[in-house]
Amino acid sequence: MRDTLRKYFGYADFHPLQEEIIGDVLNHHDVLVLMPTGGGKSLCYQLPAIIKDGVTVVISPLISLMKDQVDDLRASGIPAASINSTLDYKRVAEIKSQLIKKHIKLLYVAPERIMLPDFLDFLRQLNTNLIAIDEAHCISEWGHDFRPEYRKLNLLKTHFPTVPLIALTSTATAQVQSDIVSQLNMSSPKIYRASLNRKNLFYRIRPKKETYQHLLRYIKNHPNESGIIYCQSRKSVDALSLKLQKEGIRALPYHAGLSSAARTENQEKFIKDDVEIIVATIAFGMGIDKPNVRYVIHCDMPKSIEGYYQETGRAGRDGLKSDCILFFSYGDKIKHEYFINKIENEQYRQFAYKKMREMLDFCANKECRRKYLLNYFGEKYDANDCDMCDACSPPEKEDAVPYLQSAVKISKSKKSFIERSEYDRKLFETLRALRKEIADKERMPPYIVFSDVALKEMSARYPQNLETFREINGVGDVKLKKYGSMFLEKITAYCKSKKSTCSISEQDAVGGRIGIK
Numbered sequence: 094m095r096d097t098l099r100k101y102f103g104y105a106d107f108h109p110l111q112e113e114i115i116g117d118v119l120n121h122h123d124v125l126v127l128m129p130t131g132g133g134k135s136l137c138y139q140l141p142a143i144i145k146d147g148v149t150v151v152i153s154p155l156i157s158l159m160k161d162q163v164d165d166l167r168a169s170g171i172p173a174a175s176i177n178s179t180l181d182y183k184r185v186a187e188i189k190s191q192l193i194k195k196h197i198k199l200l201y202v203a204p205e206r207i208m209l210p211d212f213l214d215f216l217r218q219l220n221t222n223l224i225a226i227d228e229a230h231c232i233s234e235w236g237h238d239f240r241p242e243y244r245k246l247n248l249l250k251t252h253f254p255t256v257p258l259i260a261l262t263s264t265a266t267a268q269v270q271s272d273i274v275s276q277l278n279m280s281s282p283k284i285y286r287a288s289l290n291r292k293n294l295f296y297r298i299r300p301k302k303e304t305y306q307h308l309l310r311y312i313k314n315h316p317n318e319s320g321i322i323y324c325q326s327r328k329s330v331d332a333l334s335l336k337l338q339k340e341g342i343r344a345l346p347y348h349a350g351l352s353s354a355a356r357t358e359n360q361e362k363f364i365k366d367d368v369e370i371i372v373a374t375i376a377f378g379m380g381i382d383k384p385n386v387r388y389v390i391h392c393d394m395p396k397s398i399e400g401y402y403q404e405t406g407r408a409g410r411d412g413l414k415s416d417c418i419l420f421f422s423y424g425d426k427i428k429h430e431y432f433i434n435k436i437e438n439e440q441y442r443q444f445a446y447k448k449m450r451e452m453l454d455f456c457a458n459k460e461c462r463r464k465y466l467l468n469y470f471g472e473k474y475d476a477n478d479c480d481m482c483d484a485c486s487p488p489e490k491e492d493a494v495p496y497l498q499s500a501v502k503i504s505k506s507k508k509s510f511i512e513r514s515e516y517d518r519k520l521f522e523t524l525r526a527l528r529k530e531i532a533d534k535e536r537m538p539p540y541i542v543f544s545d546v547a548l549k550e551m552s553a554r555y556p557q558n559l560e561t562f563r564e565i566n567g568v569g570d571v572k573l574k575k576y577g578s579m580f581l582e583k584i585t586a587y588c589k590s591k592k593s594t595c596s597i598s599e600q601d602a603v604g605g606r607i608g609i610k
Contacts, residue, residue, distance in 0.1 A: 100570050101570070101571070102140075102202075102569055103172060103566060107133075107136075108132060109287060110128070112558070114285050118137065122282070123281070124137075124285065125284045127270065127284075127286045128261070128263060128403055129288070129291055129406065130263045130291070130407065134261045135162065135227075135261075137261065138151065141222075142199045145222040147219065147220030148192060148195075148221055149199050149221075149225060150216065150221055151201045152204050152207055153203065154228050154240060156358060157381070159203075165382075168571070169462065169572065170543070172196055172560040174308070175202065176189075188390045189215065204242045204243050207249075216253075221253060223470070224259075225260075226246060226260045227261055228419075229243075229262045229265075232246060233269045233272035235609075247277060247278060248275070250279075258279055260274075264399050264402055265470075266399070267471055288467075290463065290468075290474065291409065292481065293415060294369070294415055295415070295463035295482065296466075296482040297464060299419070300423070301392075301424070301425075308420075309337075309340060311416075312370070317369065318387040319369055319383065320371075320388040320390065321377070321386055321407060321408075322344075322370060322372045322373070322390045322391075323392065323393070324374065325425075326374070329349070330374055331346050334370075342369070344369070345359040346372050347360065347371050347377040348373060348377075360377070363383070364538045365444045365538050366538075375404065383410070384544055385410075386410070388417070389416075390416075392420050393420075394425035394452060394453075396448060397448035399417070413546065430449070458484075460476065460484055461476035462483070463476070516549045516552045517555075518552070524548045528548065531576065551565055555584055557581070557584075559577050562577050562581055
C-alpha cells in the first residue's frame with residue numbers, strides 16, 4: 094500500500110485512520126468514515142481502487158466536484174472519468190467503451206444517474222469492486238444538507254449485494270451517522286470516526302458593528318489570498334461583491350439567482366486563482382475542492398452548527414493556518430425566525446428552531462469555540478490545547494500567535510507534522526507564478542499541479558535535483574516526470590540569483606531550522 098501511496102500520490106505515510114480504513118475496504122467490509130475536511134477521506138477509496146481489479150464507482154453530488162477530482166487523479170497518472178449531464182452521447186459512449194475495456198479505475202457519477210435502470214444494467218456488466226458514497230450526510234433528513242435524490246441509494250445493496258460500500262462525510266451527529274447506516278442498508282459496517290478538530294483553523298466571532306470596514310481591512314491585510322465570504326441573501330451578495338470590486342479587489346458573486354453559466358464561470362475563476370474572493374450564499378461551497386482557501390467569513394449567522402462547521406471547513410483544506418470569522422448580532426435571530434415560520438411541517442419547523450438556538454448559544458458562548466464545536470459532535474476536548482480561537486487567544490494575545498506559514502510532512506521524518514514559521518516567500522511566489530502558468534496552459538486549477546503545501550516545502554528545502562525533489566510531499570512519479578525539471582530550473586535560477594547555496598542538511602530536513610545557507 095505504501096508503495097502505491099508514494100508512487101501515485103507522493104506521500105510517504107498515511108494520515109490517521111487511513112491505513113486501517115483502506116485495509117477494511119480491501120477486505121470487503123462496508124465502512125462508514127467520519128473525517129474532517131482535509132483529513133484525507135478521498136484516499137480511503139482512491140487507493141483501494143488502484144490496487145483492486147475492476148472499477149470503483151464514486152457517487153458525488155456535484156459535477157464541479159467530480160471534474161476537479163477526476164482532473165486531479167489523471168494528473169497523478171490514475172485513469173478516472175465521470176459521466177454527467179454535461180457530456181454528449183458520443184462522449185458517454187466513449188467512456189463506457191473504456192470501462193468495458195478495463196481502462197478506467199474510478200468512475201464518478203451523480204446519485205440520480207446511478208439508480209437509472211439502464212445505467213444499473215451497464216454497471217452489472219463491469220467488475221464493480223467498490224461503491225463510494227461521498228457527502229453521505231445528504232441521505233439523512235436530519236442532516237443539514239438533505240438531498241432527496243440520495244434516498245434512492247437505499248437500493249444499492251439490493252442491486253449490488255456483494256459489492257462493499259464506503260460512505261464518507263465530514264459532518265454528522267450521532268443521529269445522522271445512524272441514519273446513514275440504516276438508509277444504505279450497510280452490513281455490519283466498520284465505523285471510523287476521526288477527530289473533527291481542525292487544528293489549523295482560527296475561530297473568531299465579532300460583533301456586527303462596522304462590518305464592512307473590518308472586512309475591508311482584513312482583506313487588504315491578506316493580499317493574494319483566497320477567501321469565501323458568506324451572506325444570507327442574494328441582495329447582500331451582489332451589493333458586497335460590487336463594493337469590493339470598486340475597491341479594486343478581485344471578487345465575484347455566487348448565488349442561485351445568477352444564471353448557471355455565470356455561476357460556473359465565477360466558480361471556475363475562483364478555483365483557478367483568477368480572482369481571490371467569492372461572495373456567496375450557502376449555495377456555494379460543496380462542489381469546491383480548492384485546498385488553499387485561507388479564510389471563510391460569515392457576514393450573517395448560519396442556520397446550524399453543522400452548516401457552520403461545513404462552511405468554515407472549506408478553509409485550510411491543505412492544513413495551513415486559516416481564519417474563520419463570523420460577524421454576529423441578535424438581529425440574525427429575527428431573520429432566521431422569519432424563514433423558519435414559513436416551514437409547514439411542524440416536526441421540521443421545531444427541528445429548525447432547535448438548530449437555530451444551538452447556533453445562537455455557540456455565538457453567545459464566551460468559552461473555547463473549538464471545545465463547543467467538538468462537544469456538539471460528541472467529541473471531548475481540553476480547551477487548554479486550543480490557543481486558536483478568540484476565547485483562548487483574545488486580541489491582545491492574538492498578535493503573539495505565530496502565523497503558521499506551513500504545516501508539512503517531511504518524508505524522512507516518521508513524525509506527523511513539522512510546523513514551520515519560515516520559508517522563502519520570494520521563491521514561493523516564483524514557484525506559484527510557474528504553477529499558474531502551467532495550470533492555465535493545461536486548463537486545470539493550479540492546486541492540481543502542486544499544492545501550496547508542496548510549494549512551501551520546496552521553498553524551505555530548495556531541492557537541487559530530481560532525487561531530492563521526489564522527496565517533496567505531493568510529488569508522485571507522474572508529476573515528477575512531468576513538472577520536476579521545470580520547477581528545479583526555477584529553484585536553481587533563484588539560488589544563483591541569491592549568489593548563495595540554497596540547501597538544507599539532513600538535520601534540517603527532520604525538524605531543524607530551515608533557511609538559506
